[in-house]
Amino acid sequence: MSSALLVGSVIAGVIGAVSIGPALLHGELGVGVLVAGAAVAYVTGASGWAAGRLVRSSAGKGSLRTRFNLTGLLFVLLALCLSATAAVRDADWFVVSALLLAVAAGSYGASGGRSWPEVLGGGIAVFPAVGLMVPWAGRGAYRSMSSGRGTAWPAIRTGLIAAGLIGVFGGLFIGADAAFGTIASGLVPEVSPGSVIVYGMAGCGVLLLASAGAFLAQAPPPLRILVPDPAKPAGRWSWAVPIAALDLLFLMFCAIQAGVFLADDKDKLLRSTGLTYAEYARQGFFQLVAVTVLVLGVVAAAKRYAPSAERTDRVMVRVLLGLLCALTLVVVAVALRRLYLYEETFGWTRLRLWVHAFELWLGVVVVLVAVAGVVKGRTPWLPRAVAATGAVAMLILALIDPDGFIAEHNVARYQDTGKIDVPYLRDLSADAVPALDRLPEPERSCALRSIALDLDDNEPAMSGNLARSRAREILDARPADMNVNCPGWLRSY
Structure with missing residues (x-):
């Protein structure tokens, strides 16, 4: 692992710690996932483009080959777009599915390949790569630290100096201006023994993901050997x-x-x-x-x-x-x-x-x-x-918008038939609030109060989410009645 990639992976891990850590601590994913995903995509892309050099084929002949081609770039961008769902949608069932698919798309983008075994295997190659890249990264870190020619320690030293300066002058600005202090307080992560553990886990996870992506971009799995030979044609x-x-x-x-x-x-x-x-x-x-x-x-x-x-x-x-x-x-x-x-x-x-x-x-x-x-x-x-x-x-x-779509159609069905399954609708996410807000009382409050109780007004900046922000605006303007009596509507699904 080169010194530049090593530094990039460490920086990605730090970004993951301060962006995903607070979100995990509050149990609400948000824009921090996109920020960490961008850091991982950058390290993976940098490694892929750096691997466009003279490589030796299986026959031992040299040839110019760009491992990270346009297809790899496309799939890494698709993975980045999928990670953005955490910033705009609140439905956990959908966001988690999109993030898992983002990992698979990024894994294949780094691995490359054209055949079915390469596409399917490349999508899950990131998981064994997490273990396989450890000695590769370890050798790179050892050479960078011991040879004196690497850039890792100068980069780390520069980062520590920059962090110290930001801490000193940022503290002075916070004390000098209340508006600046309010904004900065949302960006500064909460520090406690429990939060440090969560931030460390998030940082290590992103560090490993970035390092595995860099490893796959330079050493894609040899899945081509799984491609079957041409079959003998039948009659x-x-x-x-x-x-x-x-x-x-x-x-x-x-x-x-x-x-x-x-x-x-x-x-x-x-x-x-x-x-x-x-x-x-x-x-x-x-x-x-x-x-x-x-x-x-x-x-x-x-x-x-x-x-x-x-x-x-x-x-x-x-x-x-x-x-x-x-x-x-x-x-x-x-x-x-x-x-x-x-x-x-x-x-x-x-x-x-x-x-x-x-x-x-x-x-x-x-x-x-x-x-x-x-x-x-x-x-x-x-x-x-x-x-x-x-x-x-x-x-x-x-x-x-899956949950919003479901709520929209069920509200329209209620307006046409008078039938509604409030016990099901109240389990939807904040994505459904704009549609559920059009229900009459007491159905509206019965459907919205569970969602309203789950919304945290003090979520950190890196948990920022478009759907939750829009839901808060609606519920601030028309709060749900927490004391309304909710009858047991007949489930009709």
Whole structure:
């Protein structure tokens, strides 16, 4: 590990301690996660660009190679954008999922690779890299400290001098101006035995993450050895007949769904099944999701074993698999239509929104597979495209505001039907406050008072969050009645 990267990782750890530490101490993530994420991304990017030098291939010949290419930069930027969700959204279930995906995206961005094993393995490579990079970083630190030529100690010494000067003059400015002191008090972390432990854990975590990212950018895992050798093509009819039979089954299913969808009296049509249309909409949704996932496996296997030497074989592959992908999109549409009808009847929940988004993403993956494997015939970009669309889908969901979306639709449903599940809505996060604020009393106060009690008016600056700030403004203007009597509304989900 070079001295510059060592200093960068230490600085990232200090930034993580003062930005994430206070947030963890108060139990509220915020803009500090984005600040620490930017520090980690900078160290990882610097290491990747520094690795664009003469490297030796497995055959022992030298070649100029930039390990950290445009794809790596894109995924590191996606990881940084995903970390920003902690600054704008309050829903823990969503923010934690986005941060885990950010770690995976950044890990792959540092590792690189094109094949499926490299994309999937690169996404989790950061975890073994935390252990593997310890001797690498240790040797770099030893050389920097002992050789006298390194830049680590001068940088540390400079940082200590700067911190001392800021402490002395900052203290004088705080005593001289009350407004400056108020702002500075939000930036200065709380110091106590317990807080020091929390800050240290946060700093060490960010230090390890930055060092692991730097390590992966210079020593990506050799996952290419996991790429299987080209398969021996099967006979033309041994693969074409099963795929054609599957196409016919899908055609039959789509025809039945079209009949149900176009029927004037849907309940009369389904009376023989003993189900209402709402029950029919709910039934089988997860089976249809499983169908979508399995089709992707079938297409992958068919592309691997289908013959391609003759033009007739290539045309047959494209026709049969293209038809299967097109019919799969119909299945995706049917599944989404069923879930939407059920959501409109019984309301939205986090699980329903999550699986709705997942099925939509699967539809995008099917389109990518059809374009890459059926139309183009080549798939070198497909694994990276699928991974990128997953990260982009999470960002789109962040823009939609999951808890706010759920509250918005349930409030609209209440205005239309008079039905509402207040016990469920009051467990939502501060993201839902703008929508819940439109409820009449006593439903409004019953839905908002749990959220109001969880909002901390004295949160540190690094826990700053757009959703919580907006919720405080609304509740300050119209406080929730903490003494209102909340009846037990019937749960309807």
